[in-house]
Amino acid sequence: MTTAQALGARLRHLRKARQLTLSGLASLSGVAVSTISKIENGTLSPTLDKVLRLAEGLDLTIGQLIGDDDSENMSPNSRFAPSREGDGIVIDTKNYVYRYLCAELTNKRMVPIHARIKASSLKEFGPLERHGGEEFLIVMDGEVVVHSEFYAPVTLGRGESIYLDSTMGHAYVSAGDRDAEVFCICTEPQRLEKDDETEPSQPA
Template identity: 35%
Template structure:
């Protein structure tokens, strides 16, 4: 197959190119950025920790300048890592191909006195988030024995109807179809339907 013919089939061209053995050059800036991201700190915070200017850190991460040995010492000390860790090649993200499709109504039912949950994506283990739909059966605050609270963070989207969203540190707020809220699930929270029909919501709980 000629080179011109190969160019007409991008997928074949990519397959050929990917089969060529090559060693990627060391990208120190990318490695530093990966370490900082894993720590969950901003450039500003990294600057305070290392004593290096924010602009300098940005240039290092974007491979615009190479850090001096003294700068690398400051990076290792400030980020609380060993110097050799700066030279480990960045880990490539590999697609796992995980997927779990749920048609409407095919989720796993999980009724409670106040909610009627439909758990989604139940075939996947070790998920980083738990999505589920719920019908809010509770109609007043007194139906709960105590605040609902659990580990992680939670996202809530009203699919239909209206609810009152109660939370431990805020005043109750009325929410309608299309409204959403993201909150710390360790904070006490609970919902009640205030529309004529029971409200339906989508919940996503993240670890």
């Protein structure tokens, strides 16, 4: 089974476990019914934007959506998860090849990603992506042009980095004659804790 097929089967299982229809998950996540259907059937590899939106729609972290259930109850204070070369969950999309590292940790506050950037122009990339949280990216090899919704494009060389608000439309494209290699850390969208959902007590 390919990674896309495995992720699709997991997404279908999680959706049905919550008794959600395709249209129900589409309403909660903002991802089109046709896109969800293709992902579940293993014919479409979802971008990070789509993965995060689907996780949020299912009220899960990205680790819980793509990771391993066995570590669900691991205490956050006992985290120690080395990642070796070749480890991780690989998702190959039109613009990026993502390698999600330490995917077995399901309740992470950060999402570490080793990626190869395939798109070489904004026209080739398509619409800007946006999702909850923030992200930090450092270029490991090649050159990257960072396009964003509100700022002029910025070119980054090897060893250079950028920190940005992921809710702002953004895209990374390779500027050189080969695919750029980057490392990115994304934070999960902020979620309200149960205690935060209650109305604060009023002074007497």
